[in-house]
Amino acid sequence: MTETVFLAFAVGVFLLAGYLVLNLADPAGLRMGLVVRLAVSFLIGLGAVSLEMLACSALSVPYGAVAVALPWAVLLAVMVLLPAKREALAGLGSDVGFFRSLRWLDWVYISVIASQLVYAFSYAGMFPVTGWDSWQTWFFKAKVFFTDGGLRKDFFLTNELIHQDYPLLVPLSVAWVYVAVGWADEIMARLLYPLQFVSLLAVFYYLAGCATRRRNALLFTALLALTHLLMRHAADFPVKIPGVPTLDFVGYADLMLSACFVASAGFFYLYLRGGTGSHLFLFAVFLGLGAWTKDEGLPFAAVGAALAVVHMVTRRRPASEFLLLAATLIVTAGPWMLYKAINHIPQEDRGGLTLANAAGHLSSLPVIFESFYQVMFKNFRIFGPVWFLYPLGLVLNRRCFLSRPLIFLNIMLFCQFSVYILVYLTSSIDLTVHISTSIERVVLHVVPLAMFITAVNIGAVIYPGDDVRKEARLLRGY
Secondary structure, eight states: OOOHHHHHHHHHHHHHHHHHHHHTEEEEEEEHHHHHHHHHHHHHHHHHHHHHHHHHHTTOOOOOOOHHHHHHHHHHHHHHHHHHHHHHHHHOOGGGGGGGTTOHHHHHHHHHOOOOOOOOOOOOOOOOOOOOIIIIIIIHHHHHHHTTSSSHHHHHHOOTOOTHHHHHHHHHHHOOOOOOOSSOOOHHHHHHHHHHHHHHHHHHHHHHHHSHHHHHHHHHHHHTTTOOOHHHHHOOOOOOOOTSSSSOTTSSSHHHHHHHHHHHHHHHHHHHHHOOOHHHHHHHHHHHEEEEOOTHHHHHHHHHHHHHHHHHHTTTHHHHHHHHHHHHHHHHHHHHHHHHHHOOOOOOOOOSSSSHHTTTTGHHHHHHHHHIIIIIIHHHHHTTTHHHHHHHHHHHHGHHHSSSSHHHHHHHHHHHHHHHHHHHHHHHHHHOHHHHHTTTHHHHHHHHHHHHHHHHHHHHHOOSSSHHHHHHEEEEEE
16 A cells, blocks of 8 residues: 555655646647546656656665655745746646546547456556566666666666666656655556557647547547557557567566657647647657657657748747747757766667668668568557558548648658668668567557557548538547
């Protein structure tokens, strides 16, 4: 019982930190309901608290429950003293509007989503981490950081069992749970993953609901919740299903990265559709947090930022928007790069990641494309219908394919796939081994994004007209 209270305290700090960062924007203008606001706060809080812990280590402040939680409590007190921020903090929002005019089909979708969430939370807390990469790459670091009370330079320079230069959002988030609970309780830390899962679904629904109708958003949220590999990362399964990955992926960083990708792209879509600086801010926050989660988030952030700059220049947006984008990316993605540079943390050898090297290995392209085909289309049980619906949506809504919001999102998706293909082409690891141990996970990174693009495309076809945009505005936050 005591450990449960301490876990609630740890999660509460994540929520508080994320909620305070969210309130740097204009939550009232975003019209988020309570559930969505908490979901966004939790995802941002994972990044905010882990960045704070990185700063504590840089300043030689030992990890402790008070040391980590106190700055957020002080910031809360300061914001309460500011009238404008006090009003925003109090405006948690309401989800009452969500239940208005629900039809029987809506309840079917809600039941599907609810059943997946009940399972995820029920099963995730039954077992410790069992996946080797989960423990060795992420949870081992968390235990070391908890034991040492911070980051030690010699750990990154002398331990050959770890990926020294991997970003630390996940291990530092887990380390905070250990600090709050008082010991390295892996089962407690595993519950961060169903929390990421429910947050991903809530944010996805909110973004899809802003872009299209509520029923369409519920449908695609239910389809996303049913994605087999997504659930394997959120909670795992007691029975191994033939033809699908059998590893326990709970403890990896890919679920958080998927959430960052779709959240950044979704807020970018809303910003391009005439959104406010708040949408731009959250777009930049999640871009940066993706880079702080895994190295795969860096190229995604670079492409997203470049597209945002193109939009700002061509549409003659104010310079303040560019400064907001740059400052947010520096604060979220910059600290780890600076920490690595100052402490001379070596870059892991990943082969010659250059176009020239890739050109010398073009003969491997058929194997790479065949592997993507097998995972995305031939084995339906891994990802479900998403990669069949995605091209269908593009065809059905082909008139809008070149419209600015959608073409930018598709560019982000295609560029990320191109990065993965380039990595495989230039890998210093045996290609067969590299593909077999990673391809399902790299595809998972963009599954929620592909599902969001599909929801927008199919929604535009099924519900055409100005009434859709009007309803989308009314439904924001539901």
